[in-house]
Amino acid sequence: METLFGIAVDGVAYGMILFIISVGLSVTLGLMRVVNLAHGAFAMVAGYVASFAAQGLGLPYAAALAGAVLLTVVATLPLERLLYRRIYGQANELAQVLLTIGLTFVIVAGINYLFGPTLKRIPLPEPLQGTLALGPKAIPTHRAFVIAVGVATILALWWLLERTDFGIRLRAAVDDPDMAAALGIRTERLYAATFALGTGLAALGGVLGAELLPLEPYYAIRYIVLFLAVVAVGGAGSIAGSAAAALALGVVDTAGKYLIPNFGEFFFYATLILILFRWPHGFFRGRAA
Amino acid sequence: MPGTLRTALLGAVFATSLAGAGPVWAATVKVGVIAPFSGPFATVGQTFKQAIEVYQAQHGKTAAGHTVEFVYKDLDQANPAQSKALAQELVVKEKVGYLAGFFFTPDALAVAPLIDEANIPCVIFNAATSVITEKSPRYVRTSFTLWQNTVPLAEHMAKQGVRKVATAVSDYGPGIDGETAFKATFEKHGGKVVDSIRMPLKSTDFAPFMQRIKDSGAEAIYAFLPAGPTTLAFAKAFSDTGLKAAGVKFFGPGDITQEPDLPALGDAALGITTTFNYSQAHDSDLNRAFVAKHKELFGSSDTVTFTSVGAYDGTHVIYKMIEATGGSSDGAKAVAAVKGMAWESPRGPLVIDPDSRHVTQTIYLRVTERKDGRLQNSEVAAFAAQPDYGYKVGK
Numbered sequence: 001m002e003t004l005f006g007i008a009v010d011g012v013a014y015g016m017i018l019f020i021i022s023v024g025l026s027v028t029l030g031l032m033r034v035v036n037l038a039h040g041a042f043a044m045v046a047g048y049v050a051s052f053a054a055q056g057l058g059l060p061y062a063a064a065l066a067g068a069v070l071l072t073v074v075a076t077l078p079l080e081r082l083l084y085r086r087i088y089g090q091a092n093e094l095a096q097v098l099l100t101i102g103l104t105f106v107i108v109a110g111i112n113y114l115f116g117p118t119l120k121r122i123p124l125p126e127p128l129q130g131t132l133a134l135g136p137k138a139i140p141t142h143r144a145f146v147i148a149v150g151v152a153t154i155l156a157l158w159w160l161l162e163r164t165d166f167g168i169r170l171r172a173a174v175d176d177p178d179m180a181a182a183l184g185i186r187t188e189r190l191y192a193a194t195f196a197l198g199t200g201l202a203a204l205g206g207v208l209g210a211e212l213l214p215l216e217p218y219y220a221i222r223y224i225v226l227f228l229a230v231v232a233v234g235g236a237g238s239i240a241g242s243a244a245a246a247l248a249l250g251v252v253d254t255a256g257k258y259l260i261p262n263f264g265e266f267f268f269y270a271t272l273i274l275i276l277f278r279w280p281h282g283f284f285r286g287r288a289a
Numbered sequence: 290m291p292g293t294l295r296t297a298l299l300g301a302v303f304a305t306s307l308a309g310a311g312p313v314w315a316a317t318v319k320v321g322v323i324a325p326f327s328g329p330f331a332t333v334g335q336t337f338k339q340a341i342e343v344y345q346a347q348h349g350k351t352a353a354g355h356t357v358e359f360v361y362k363d364l365d366q367a368n369p370a371q372s373k374a375l376a377q378e379l380v381v382k383e384k385v386g387y388l389a390g391f392f393f394t395p396d397a398l399a400v401a402p403l404i405d406e407a408n409i410p411c412v413i414f415n416a417a418t419s420v421i422t423e424k425s426p427r428y429v430r431t432s433f434t435l436w437q438n439t440v441p442l443a444e445h446m447a448k449q450g451v452r453k454v455a456t457a458v459s460d461y462g463p464g465i466d467g468e469t470a471f472k473a474t475f476e477k478h479g480g481k482v483v484d485s486i487r488m489p490l491k492s493t494d495f496a497p498f499m500q501r502i503k504d505s506g507a508e509a510i511y512a513f514l515p516a517g518p519t520t521l522a523f524a525k526a527f528s529d530t531g532l533k534a535a536g537v538k539f540f541g542p543g544d545i546t547q548e549p550d551l552p553a554l555g556d557a558a559l560g561i562t563t564t565f566n567y568s569q570a571h572d573s574d575l576n577r578a579f580v581a582k583h584k585e586l587f588g589s590s591d592t593v594t595f596t597s598v599g600a601y602d603g604t605h606v607i608y609k610m611i612e613a614t615g616g617s618s619d620g621a622k623a624v625a626a627v628k629g630m631a632w633e634s635p636r637g638p639l640v641i642d643p644d645s646r647h648v649t650q651t652i653y654l655r656v657t658e659r660k661d662g663r664l665q666n667s668e669v670a671a672f673a674a675q676p677d678y679g680y681k682v683g684k
Contacts, residue, residue, distance in 0.1 A: 003504060010496040017494075117331045118592075119521055119553035131531045139496075140529035211525060213493055214518040214553070218329045222518075223493070250494075257489075258497035264460065264489030 015250025024201030030237025043206030235282025321379030328365030369399035419679030436679030447478035495526035
């Protein structure tokens with residue numbers, strides 16, 4: 001019983017981390033229909049910025065986190081204007097893949113050149129170190145913090161997309177860009193804002209998830225499959241779907257590794273195949289899909 | 290007439306090239322180094338290259354009057370086919386007399402038929418699976434094996450009164466070597482392995498394995514993972530899930546606390562007990578000179594680690610081979626000349642075992658601790674003259 005509880009807690013904690021690093025991709029891929037393979041690269045850039053701010057400049061964790069998210073968003077906005085804007089729309093899928101994977105290689109090489117190939121870390125502040133007791137089970141305080149941020153993110157995104165003017169316009173622009181533009185919605189600005197939202201979330205995930213997915217230049221390529229899996233299972237564009245998918249995959253992966261470690265990632269990918277077989281569009285067929 | 294002119298010209302060029310190249314060819318011995326110089330393992334190639342340059346700065350660029358030139362080939366990941374192709378290119382096009390380097394076991398194994406056919410010695414700077422040197426009589430290895438590090442560790446743990454241990458290794462060749470070596474030695478000395486966990490190489494979340502270790506009731510763990518991001522996540526999970534606080538002890542081969550990773554590991558590395566053939570903090574004049582020269586040449590000595598001494602001592606072996614063969618390329622003779630060779634290295638006394646052609650060396654017991662604000666692997670005990678226990682173990 002205690003073991004079962006342990007698996008559940010670890011699984012949910014792992015799932016929440018998966019969610020927080022993938023939700024940004026769900027926004028760009030799902031809402032904007034851009035296959036952004038550079039998502040991991042953006043997350044990595046933010047991680048490196050936070051690491052440099054905390055270790056090189058001695059800033060506190062919260063400041064490093066906020067600074068990294070802001071800087072990444074500001075740094076990627078010109079990319080949106082110059083590169084991404086040309087490849088919006090479903091007809092450009094191949095162009096999207098080629099452009100974003102190319103961008104990823106450039107960022108990987110750049111980070112490797114600037115920071116070197118060794119691991120970097122973002123030191124945690126005192127309150128986030130140590131463990132938190134949940135009955136018989138102890139989980140790292142940092143992970144509990146990530147779960148809390150994850151829940152807050154879900155609520156904030158739901159509110160933003162379903163309950164605000166911005167959300168209404170965005171949904172309109174995604175469903176029918178031409179009609180939305182004809183009605184006076186400035187779709188270009190809207191897309192830029194959504195792109196910024198996506199990279200901001202990627203950056204948040206990169207910094208918060210650095211304890212689990214350590215920062216090194218190949219981060220951007222190493223974990224992209226993980227991010228894509230969560231979005232594919234969740235259903236592109238569905239925030240709730242991404243959360244459900246991340247939790248399901250997290251729990252299955254944890255249980256599999258606990259019970260039969262020799263099988264490795266088998267259960268993770270088996271679940272992925274089964275879910276996609278049953279629901280080819282993911283758990284929740286997203287608005288945009 | 291143009292035909293005659295061309296022949297004359299060709300003849301002249303040929304004659305000049307013979308006259309010019311003849312003495313140079315005789316006086317230059319080329320060594321081909323195959324290692325990762327780009328990609329995720331680029332640091333390894335860098336440590337190889339830097340250590341070779343340190344050796345040449347200390348001992349000169351000539352051996353027995355022959356200039357020694359190193360030719361580097363990049364092999365960014367374990368890729369046996371590519372390894373063989375690169376080696377062939379080095380032998381046929383570059384006319385190298387020696388092969389060296391090799392980080393991954395499969396890459397080293399792939400060149401066995403080639404070095405036998407070309408009669409070229411191959412000095413392995415790292416690849417640590419015991420079986421390699423069995424595959425060709427022209428392999429010489431200056432690194433370590435998992436067996437070599439694990440046997441003294443298991444004996445030490447048994448002596449310390451540790452009785453119940455869980456092993457957690459990455460699920461690939463060296464990991465399984467480590468698990469086998471540990472189990473065999475530890476159980477011979479009366480200990481009990483209560484759980485053997487083989488973790489997928491690509492794991493990111495280690496919480497489930499920690500739960501398993503906790504449930505197994507082990508007093509200590511023996512862990513091996515390849516150096517890099519997974520090690521970091523593993524060590525963090527070990528302290529974050531409360532196993533460290535609960536008093537479970539962390540043992541393993543020294544790869545997990547290699548010097549370049551220590552700053553990132555941070556406090557999670559404190560108290561990890563490892564056995565290994567080299568620590569940057571090794572207390573000897575030779576080592577201090579080695580590290581100081583490194584710092585002088587490259588500005589920092591932070592990355593000096595086990596792959597550095599592997600390459601440094603490998604270069605020494607190649608120099609001795611060149612001296613023994615007088616610069617001619619005779620692999621069998623070169624290898625025969627270094628069998629049983631003993632010398633003092635920055636890591637301590639070394640002997641090349643005549644049978645296994647692997648270095649017999651002192652293995653150190655180290656504890657990771659903070660000294661002057663920097664993490665280091667402090668040596669607390671030494672086990673002299675450890676051979677490769679894994680050589681022909683399955684035979």
